[in-house]
Amino acid sequence: MTSTPSFAFDLPVTRHTLSNGLRVLLHHDKSSPIVCVSVYYHVGMRSEPKGRTGFAHLFEHLMFQGSAQMEKMELVGQVQSVGGTLNGSTRFDFTNYWEVVPSHALDLALWMEADRMRGPDISETELENQRDVVKNEIRVNVLNRPYGTFPWLDVQEQAFDNWQNSHNGYGDMVDLDSATLADAQDFFDRYYSPKNAVLCVAGDFEEAAAMKSINSFFSDIPAMNLPERPDIAEEPQVAERVHSKIDPLASRPALALAYRTPDRGSTDYYALGLLNGILTVGDDSLLRKELVRKKGFTSSVSGSMNFLGHMHNAETPLLLTISLIHDDKVDPDSIIMEIDKIIKSISSSPISEDLLVRAKTKVRSGLYGLLSGSGYPRFGVSDLLCSFELLEGDASLASSIPERFDVIEIADLRRVAEKYLIPSNRTVIKLVAGAK
Amino acid sequence: MTNDMNLPLKPTLGPIRPFTPTGRKRFSLDNGMQVSMFELGSAPLVYLRLVIQAQPSTDARLSWIEKYVAEYMGEGTTDLDADLFAEAFAAIGGQLHISGDDTSTNFSATVPSEFMTEALNLVAMAVLKPEFPVSEAERLQSNLLRELDLSKDQPQVNAAEGFRKALYGLNHPFGRLLPSRDNLLEFTADIAASYSKTHHVANSAHLYISGQFDQRLVEEAVEKSFRNWSQGDSFSNTLPAASPSYATFLFDRPEAEQSTIYWGLPISHPGATSWIGLEVLNALLGGSFHSRITLNIREDKGYTYSPRSMMTARSRDGIWLQVADVTTDVTALALGEIFKEIMSIRETLVTRDELEAIKQYMIGSFVREMSEPGSRMGHFMFSDRHNLSDSEDSLYIDRVQAITPEDLRMLAEEFIDPTRMTLSIVGDAGKIKDELKELQMLAPIEIDV
Structure with a gap:
């Protein structure tokens, strides 16, 4: 092993x-x-x-x-x-x-x-x-x-x-x-x-x-009472939502599947983070293999848990969004069917130990990418520390991210896929290309 | 809105810490492959970049061939098919990014330091033993066609395309930003394999390694992974440099909320005595947040969000360029203000204070660039592409310090001449055409060329 x-x-x-x-x-x-x-x-x-x-x-x-x-x-x-x-x-x-x-x-x-x-x-x-x-x-x-x-x-x-x-x-x-x-x-x-x-x-x-x-x-700036935090709770989603829109500037159709996430900090949240890695991150990801290399539906598949950052610097609820730009000749429903098949392969039977280890390795290695700060040296680490201080009350918890992923087991992935990566927990956006 | 509280006086700064960039260790293999390495960074990672230079083809039918080949190189090797290769790289916490542009093919990967040897092996495998499976040719072609369509939808790409065409002409590889669909349809696995065999040779390659690593282990691993790479014909760049073209091209984008402006001209080239002075001039004119053009058309007038001027350098030339996406109804006004700022810097000496501030900005930017493994690697790649000696780096800060107000005025006069500039603009022609015609400084407008 x-x-x-x-x-x-x-x-x-x-x-x-x-x-x-x-x-x-x-x-x-x-x-x-x-x-x-x-x-x-x-x-x-x-x-x-x-x-x-x-x-x-x-x-x-x-x-x-x-x-x-x-x-x-x-x-x-x-x-x-x-x-x-x-x-x-x-x-x-x-x-x-x-x-x-x-x-x-x-x-x-x-x-x-x-x-x-x-x-x-x-x-x-x-x-x-x-x-x-x-x-x-x-x-x-x-x-x-x-x-x-x-x-x-x-x-x-x-x-x-x-x-x-x-x-x-x-x-x-x-x-x-x-x-x-x-x-x-x-x-x-x-x-x-x-x-x-x-x-x-x-x-x-x-x-x-x-x-x-x-x-x-x-130190002499007066302390003020803390403002009331906004209520960002959502009622549970009970059915799939499908929305079509026309983008008049786009020449190719596009598709997005957005799944509501579990609560920040929970085991399920980190399991979903690993599932995102397994499904969408890197050349070895399952959706890239299937939709890009095998079926040729698209050139790339994106996965994100936070479009304004990443899964570690936002409060939940968030959305795990899988998105891609495809060709006119492909019916978006057939792409959804393929995505569902891949997800089913994770939720209906255990994934291999190799796949889990690879996902954890990618996550850990990717954490260093977050520290690079893209043109602003030392900003990446500041961002993680400030986010954990604000959102979890203790900046030092940022160092515990790897352990939060490490405890996830194969059974967790199966359970979380079965609970969250299902049609009734998702919103589908079908973008219709409207450019002449 | 301010509170009445005692903020102490603004602190006076102590002396800046002296900064001397450390160099790199260089060596080459017997087959001619160059290697550069330097340790830097606080994360236990190793950064690998392999750059293979090539002379771009002047044959228009081969436009984007480098992209096609780069995509194809990700389709597996004779030892591992694409899926197994991707899994092997993911297992060491990385993936191999391969990209091609009109002067080079680039392989890059970042992995935890403990996997340095494995990563070098895999990079070498991808470069030395690509498979080019015929079964994937059509799909990769479709990917390029998709990318072509998506590029054409972007006003910035349309503006850049017109700009390049004017400066280089359609017979020059840099003059063709986008290929024709028909030419892409001619690409085959054989063409890709043949390109790779001819151009991906050891004596055109330079491997850069940074991060945390053991130098001795790296040297051994590089030797072992790449020593069997064969040599090929070397090339010398014979492409003509960009030439100025006093022209205005307007591309119609009906109903566009903004006009996308690309306005500039060829200047000198990296390594020329004028280059560093031009960098200072650029930062002061439009190349930084506190630059004159940005303060004017963004912070004073609110015409735009992200205006910026820049200098780009290809093989043997450099270009200065101001870009901005401005609200449609102020298009002519924005161009007028940019013109005013250019004329002002040509005609009037900058103050010592303004110059001193921008010099410090340049020096600080240099320190930041040299402080991260990725950006310092990029710095060395730039130096190598333009045949600049590393000794230039230790002189850089002094050279910036030596620039005078008169230097800047003379550089502006010599190089940033609005009567030699190309304007490529994408916007709602029906709304902006007439007012553009009234701008005296512009060449006659050519629409949708």
Whole structure:
């Protein structure tokens, strides 16, 4: 019998909490003289109110538009002028801001984040400007792009009944046009307090000096009461949902199957993660073998448990979505039939030990890919640590991800496939190619 | 919206830590294969990239042949069929990515360090013993046809296609971004196998290894895996460089909400004395978030979300290019602002402060690039493709520091000349054509060429 390889996955972290509730995470990596400062606020697309779709994302843009000590875009200019880079992003459950700078500029990055945690300083002009920028972001990524909503916005809209989960977090143009400065003030007051945030410093720095600066810059920001978390619970799904749509910009049809996931942290959740690996990740995945290589229906099959990240940095409910672009000559129902056959092969009889070990090896190896930070050194590790601190209350749990997969047995995979990868737990999106 | 709280004064920075990029160890096998390796990174992984350079064919019928061959190389070897090969790679926590573009075929894989030897064996197997099963030819052709259709749907691809055509012409391999359907239908297993036999030779290959590994073990494993790879004809690049073309091409995309702009021209090439200065100029003009064009058309006017200028380098030339997807009704205004920023940098000296800030940005970007295994590997690949010596790396920071405001103005004047630029634009012609015609700086518009 083969066994899972033993290569380690360890993300040492020191945790502190300031008197105002701000949680601080410190992670050392001295391999290069750079440091990543990130701030995660526990507010995301799922927190925004009806009539204000896209507001969490619009507000993220506003956080770059100036604060008490910094003019509009000064933060960006400062980071660049010390040789750094930065970004921010809005996810389902949190909004994050980060800078990667040479180590000597750590204090500057901390100071700037402390300044904007005290509040953006913006006028109607900046709001108007960023409304235009965000609308252009939606045009380039969604409206003027074939498959722009497929499958990420389509599946959540059709598969969820709770508005907090199903609405378009990028925002409807009408809602974006309705957003006001008063909304921004209210949103900031409610969500952008130290108690609702996590600050992470990762890279090459001295711990005592960093904590001294963090205390000096952040500790007098008043503690506020934690905002109420949005209710994101879903009623159980009882029947298959099938939705067809025409994409006027697409020249080939596409298909997505979205299965509701079990709860984050549960054994079933990690079993489903392994099933996703077995079915869709890599050249050895079962659906690639069948649909790409054997049947030639498509060039590739994608699998995702979180279109805005991965299975470790979002709250559930999520969707395991299998998607592909295919040809006109193939009936989507025949593709679904083949997918069901493959899933049936897992749920009706035990998979081989080899396949399980391979899936665990892929997962463990893939975890390192998450750390690479795609162009932002030390950001990947910060993201995992902040996500676990926000979503599970303890950043150090990020190091336990491999063990959570390791305990999964063949019988678990069979049981979870039988329970979750079934038609009555899924939403099917059939995209019809509408391009001339 | 700000709270009245005491934030201490903005901290003054201490001195930047000196950064000297460490080099790589290089060696070659008797068959001519080059090997570069350097240890870097905190994860117990090893990163492998094998690059096989080839002279792109000028025969239009072979456009995308490199892609076809790369796809085919994933269809198994004479030792292991495709499924068994994929399973073997997955069992060591990785998979082999094979891609082909018009100058090279690339194999890449990342695996836990403990599987370095197995991974090298499998990469070598894929390169040295590809099977090219005839049974898969038609399916792989269908994949390319699908990819062609999906590419044509993208306005950015349409704009890039027009831009390349103008700079290189249709008789040049770089001038043809997309092939014709008919030519793809001519590809066969024999053609793919013959291409591989001719071009995938040891003396055109360079293997890059990074991550955490034992150098001695790597050297042994490389020797063992690749020593039987045969040599072939070497090639020298004889393709003509891009030439400027003062032209405006408009591609109609009815009802498009945005116009997709590709606007640029050939400049110098990597290794030329002007190149690093042009990189600084590019970052200042449109190549960074705090650049002039971005601050103007995004942060001031809100015309667009992701404008950026860039420099690309192929075999013996370089191109400067500004791209942006702008709201349809401000298309001419956006072009006017980009033009203004180009003219301003040609006519007026930048301030020392602005220059100093962008220099620091360039130096910091260099440090970041050298701080991750993948990006530093990419850096070395770029150097090798353009025959740059590694000693350039230790001089880079000083060279950036030496740039003066007058240097930038002169570079802009010499290289970023709007009267030599090609504009390739994809948008709703009915809505934007008339206002484009009124822009004095543009060449006469050719529609849907």
